[in-house]
Amino acid sequence: EAQVTQNPRYLITVTGKKLTVTCSQNMNHEYMSWYRQDPGLGLRQIYYSMNVEVTDKGDVPEGYKVSRKEKRNFPLILESPSPNQTSLYFCAARDSNTDTQYFGPGTRLTVL
Amino acid sequence: GEDVEQSLFLSVREGDSSVINCTYTDSSSTYLYWYKQEPGAGLQLLTYIFSNMDMKQDQRLTVLLNKKDKHLSLRIADTQTGDSAIYFCAETPTSGTYKYIFGTGTRLKVLA
Numbered sequence: 001e002a003q004v005t006q007n008p009r010y011l012i013t014v015t016g017k018k019l020t021v022t023c024s025q026n027m028n029h030e031y032m033s034w035y036r037q038d039p040g041l042g043l044r045q046i047y048y049s050m051n052v053e054v055t056d057k058g059d060v061p062e063g064y065k066v067s068r069k070e071k072r073n074f075p076l077i078l079e080s081p082s083p084n085q086t087s088l089y090f091c092a093a094r095d096s097n098t099d100t101q102y103f104g105p106g107t108r109l110t111v112l
Numbered sequence: 113g114e115d116v117e118q119s120l121f122l123s124v125r126e127g128d129s130s131v132i133n134c135t136y137t138d139s140s141s142t143y144l145y146w147y148k149q150e151p152g153a154g155l156q157l158l159t160y161i162f163s164n165m166d167m168k169q170d171q172r173l174t175v176l177l178n179k180k181d182k183h184l185s186l187r188i189a190d191t192q193t194g195d196s197a198i199y200f201c202a203e204t205p206t207s208g209t210y211k212y213i214f215g216t217g218t219r220l221k222v223l224a
Contacts, residue, residue, distance in 0.1 A: 033212070040120070042200065042216035043155075058211060090154060099143045099204050101212065103154040 002027045004104035006091050012110045013081055021076045021107050023091030031094035032074040033058070033101065034066065036087040043090065049074055081111040116201055116215040123221045130188040132218045134201030139182060146175065146186045147200040149217070155200065158186070188220075196222045 004025045013019055025032065033048040035058075045058030049068040063085055065077040078085060088108050092101040115137045124130045136144070142163050147155040161168045161175045161184075168175045174187040188195055201215040 035214075040216060042116075043202075043214040045211055048211070092155075098160070100145070100157055100160060102157065103147075105154045 002102065004091055004093050004102055006089075006104040006107050008107060009105065010108050012112065014112050015082055016080050019078050019081060019109075021078075021089060021091075021109070023074045023076065023104060024072050025074075025091075025093035025102075026072065027093055027095070027102070028071065029093040029095060029102075030071065031096065032068070033092045033094070034064070034074070034076045035090045035092065036060065036085075037090060037106075038087050046076070046089075081109075083111045085109065086111050116203055116213050118199075118201055118215040118218045120216065121219050121221070123223060124191050125223050126191060126193060128191055130186075130191045130195065130220055130222075132186045132188075132199050132201075132220065134184040134186075134215055136182050136184065136201070136203050136213070138203060138213070139179070143204045144175075144177065144184050145200075145202040146173075146184075147202060147214075149198045149200065151197075158199075191220075191222050193222045193224055196220055 007022045030051045034046040035043040037043050044060045046064050047058050047066040049055045055066050088106050090106050091104040094101045117135045143160050145160040146158040148158050149155050159170050161177050172189045176185045198217040198219050200217045203213050
């Protein structure tokens with residue numbers, strides 16, 4: 001079954017404590033992306049990756065890092081989380097044949 | 113800049129038709145999408161339309177695209193309580209990047 005997985009699904013942490021949210025896809029898609037979802041703002045793109053070792057900033061990259069060392073994984077790193085990064089995060093992988101993105105189940109992050 | 117706008121809420125009675133509207137600004141978009149998000153879940157692709165199409169029908173779903181007015185709509189026939197969710201419109205601008213722009217989402221509530 002084609003899928004995008006994220007871990008953890010829920011995380012509560014404190015300001016300044018580094019964390020990583022993992023994302024993995026089994027569809028061999030080249031393009032992957034991270035979004036955050038906030039009430040009234042919809043989804044905003046944080047970072048995306050066109051292929052292994054190729055990443056670029058989305059609309060709201062500040063405070064985040066990503067890496068793409070292998071095609072299937074695209075972790076999101078928060079070096080020093082702050083309360084304004086409390087949000088619902090989604091990872092997605094894109095089918096280049098149809099430009100369709102398939103989303104993971106989401107990670108709800110709370111930064112105290 | 114690129115922007116996608118939707119109304120925030122829509123309420124309909126079970127059995128009626130729902131029409132969710134979306135306006136976008138990038139006239140060079142190639143694909144336009146509708147995603148559904150149920151409570152506590154990720155985004156599920158409902159349907160997409162190529163920018164050179166006017167209409168696409170898929171069972172109870174009808175997508176209409178008016179390129180002149182940059183207006184996209186999703187009609188759900190015979191709306192059921194299971195259709196209650198947030199619906200997101202999204203576009204892929206052809207500006208040389210692979211950024212996706214999402215609307216704020218429309219929360220559809222179906223009344224029994």
